[in-house]
Amino acid sequence: MVQSKKAWKRIIADAMAAYAREKGIEAAMPAAEHIVAERPPRPDLGDLGFPMFPYAKLFRTAPAQLAGALASKVQSPARAGRLGEASAEGPYLNVRLDRAAEVASLLAAASAESWGRVDSLAGKKVMIEFSSPNTNKPLHLGHLRNDVIGESLARTMAAAGASLRKINHPNDRGVHICKSMLAYMAYGEGRTPKDEGLKGDHFVGKYYVLFNTLKAERPSAEEEAQELLRKWEAGDADVLELWGRMKTWVLEGIRATYRRTGIDFDLYDFESETYQLGKDEVVKGLERGVFYREEDGSVWANLEDIGLDRKVFLRKDGTSLYITQDIGTAISRHGNWPYDRLIYVVGNEQQYHFKVLFETLKRLGFEWASDLHHLAYGMVNLPSGRMKTREGTVVDADDLIDELALLAAKEIEEKGREDAVGDVDAVAEKVALGALHYYLLQTSPVKDMLYDPEQSLSFTGDTGPYIQYMGARASSILRKHEAGEGRAHAGAADPALLSGDADWELVKRVAAFPEAIEGAALSMEPSVLANYLHDLAADFATWYRDNPVLTNADADLAATRLELVRATKRSFERAAYLLCVPFLESM
RNA sequence: GCGUUCGUAGCUCAGCUGGAUAGAGCGACGGACUUCGAAUCCGUAGGUCGCAGGUUCGACUCCUGUCGGACGCACCA
Structure with a gap:
């Protein structure tokens, strides 16, 4: 049917060219692929419909008249190709396909192994990052939306001929991770998920929630979490050991959910392994004037000329931020596997972040920056409103x-x-x-x-x-x-x-x-x-x-x-x- | 305040790069199981596509403004 549609566009384009010659019209005729085909509103009007409005002034002819003229020109090539027949239906040139021919080609195509594959993205390399959970709690309904969008899109683009690489970029470092660790240190008494009969992610998630209790009991808890993060960054062995243990529990749990839902990844790309990336690029960009340094030593980009703000890329102590890291990962991913497109399936609350990220990469001179795409998806709300951890309205x-x-x-x-x-x-x-x-x-x-x-x-x-x-x-x-x-x-x-x-x-x-x-x-x-x-x-x-x-x-x-x-x-x-x-x- | 985004039937959503009478599902009402499985099918009711301009032969679709909702505007991620 796709073939027939294309063939019809070709035939109509040819007929237009012939008609133009007859009428002595010199103007350029529309290319076959630009002729719009649509589905008539009722089956009895035909299988394909070509509106003639756009060409009326080209031919200085009323659309209905044009449809009539083309209809007769088109008959013999259509018959020759077993493509059915055309008729003028008011201002539309409508086509009734040769049903027997179409059925035969459909039955043949659908029984072939290739049924369900197209070649629109043939030869393209597409990288897609999705899910990317925090490793301190189990997946909730919002993740399920992210996961299924990412997985489905990957499968669909692969069916369209692209080669895909699916990446999970879990957020396994930061103060929120330290909070669950701190609460576990306070209340866990060395227990394991098995001891409590919980799935690893639910187990750790429980302690993350318990951090609120801890905070109420011990006002210094927030500071202690910050201190824990400093120790983690300094490579403190005990802290790293507990961090690793709890992360493993969570990941076992989350992976079980992925297995259950049929989601999988080619690569896990943990933030703990990539958060240092990007600093060098920022330094290089600083030399080239893409960034500037404030008096306190922090490094910024000024994107005000395109209606964005100023944005920090390196703290005054020289450490990197979320966006610094994303600069680094995009570059290193492109180096490892030069993609034609990189899709980030991330909630729409981060639209601004990605805008800044893409613009900055462009300014750093990476021509592939235009191949980056933020697939922003909306929130999942409940009839009662938003899901909120604190109010316990999160749907696990x-x-x-x-x-x-x-x-x-x-x-x-x-x-x-x-x-x-x-x-x-x-x-x-x-x-x-x-x-x-x-x-x-x-x-x-x-x-x-x-x-x-x-x-x-x-x-x-x-x-x-x-x-x-x-x-x-x-x-x-x-x-x-x-x-x-x-x-x-x-x-x-x-x-x-x-x-x-x-x-x-x-x-x-x-x-x-x-x-x-x-x-x-x-x-x-x-x-x-x-x-x-x-x-x-x-x-x-x-x-x-x-x-x-x-x-x-x-x-x-x-x-x-x-x-x-x-x-x-x-x-x-x-x-x-x-x-x-x-x-x-x-x- | 600035930016992004959404606003279609009582509710939840479709509507392809602008094109022929705006479509489903749920809910409501009425029908169809001695007939390949009724988690189904058929019918009826229900919409000035938030509002106002503009572009166009033609606008739910594009542009501007406006109203309403959501999100964002951290040396967090």
Whole structure:
């Protein structure tokens, strides 16, 4: 279908050129790739629509008249290429594709191993940094959004041909880490997560919260935390030992959550290992006049000329800051693996930071600074407002998934699906993840979103489970066929049989899968794919209800529709994978 | 105060690089299971796309202003 669209643009461009010659018009004609194609609002108007408004004044002809003139010019090349036919529909040149030809090419493409891969980003190296948790507490709902955006985007860009490197840049140093250490020293009595029967991240997180208690009991606690940080930076053996121990606990816990949600990384790039980076670059930049030194010795950049502020890059004692480090990591990453793009999946509260970072790298003379991209995502709010640690309104990632899985298991039991499903808990877990991930990806990343626990626990409507259910229904039909049931065995597939309107609508939807991947990959918006998948599921639901496959009286039609089900299922599977929604054969 | 960003149906969200009557889901109401699994399907009701200008043959989409919300403007990360 993508090919046909391109071919039509070519044909129309040629027809315009010919028409221009006839009319003696010298003006430059639009290039084929610039001709806009759209979907007519109603199926009976055709499969593709080309508005003629933009070319009216070029030809000094009314759009409707132009559409008419081009329609006749276009017929013979279209027929020759089995591309269907064109007609003027008011000011639009509309195209009805050759259904049999399109069905044949779709069924062939969808059965190929390459189905679900496009080449829009072929040869590109994309590095993506996401998740990057603090190593003093477990993951919460906000991380889940970050994680699934990053993972889904990585998968999608890889499907679009890019080679990906996924990086986790945990924040494992700083005063907040020291606070959990201090509280552990005060209350931990040498206990381990095992002793308390807690997951490592929850265990350490507990002490981080206990720091507030400590502070109430001991007013010097804040200062002690600062002192601990100084010792850490000085390399104090005892401090480093405890730091390492607690960090390991947290990471074990967080990694368990990643395993559960299907998130993984090519590289862990700890801040404790990179925080010294960037200083040299700042010194070099100082010599070149990119930075200036204040009287107290601190080093600054003045970005006021582009409407930003002045920003510190080195403290007066010469130590580095967050932004200094980011300068260093960007440079060293580019040195190790020269990327065509580096995407930072980081909350939108850091937009200013990245603006300054990118601008500074540009001023330092790195031409690849324009390849850096901050994928800013919005906050996840609750109906009651913001999540706040102090108010205990943070939705813990593990607890949330547990709760969802429990509910899914109950649903399976209520429907009496235990036997059909096999391992109830395993399937319930996948339904839970499908519900969660789809919910988080449905909304475009830039927007703040509302997380309504009750609504997210509902499995009806525009949800992950709905999509999984449709995938399972498609699988079920194929399974029955494999088991020898149905009439498809007695027939032979013939693409021409799917020319009826009902089949055609589903064919078009399935065929649009590659375009959805391309759209999501280029715009870096997993929600594009999420919306596509929902449309696919909804179209399939309507279709299979009214159009018998295995039970069809016509064996050839049964066999052909079976192929369409197969193509649909493969699209479900691959699209769901890209969205981190587990595919289920049965649920 | 300055900057960034969001503002579409009662609620949660779509709406592709501006194009033909603005779409889903939830909720409400009414239908469909001796028929490939009803976590489903079909129908009805519900919107002056925050507001006001501007650009354009054409604006939910671009520009300006304005109102409202969120976030940011640390020698924290």
